[in-house]
Amino acid sequence: MLSIQELHTSTVKELQLELENARLELFRIHMGTKTKHLKDTSLIPKHKRYIAQVLTMLRQTQNDKKVSVASDEKLSGEASESRIEAKEEKKTKKVKTATKITKKTIAKKK
Secondary structure, three states, rough: OOOOHHHHHHOOHHHHHHHHHHHHHHHHHHHHOOOOOOOOOHHHHHHHHHHHHHHHHHHHHHHHHHHHHHHHHHHHHHHOOOOOHHHHHHHHHHHHHHHHHHHHHHHHHO
């Protein structure tokens, strides 16, 4: 099991490998306690907690990458331009549907 500092400095691939190993070890501990080869059942919650820590670090590193990519796009201006275009499209769609509705209501009244 790695320490928290080592988990912080690990890459995504290393964290995924560590997660796989931790899950295998948890399985071995479960099997050991069920077959009475292992008497220390306190290892089960410890390994579950460790797996949760590894998962948390894995998600944090993935989210950090997403944030850095988003900030790079924001700095380049590409993302903001596409957002502005999307907002303009929504506005034009709303206006078109509103005019269609008003034309229908006027036609019904006549």
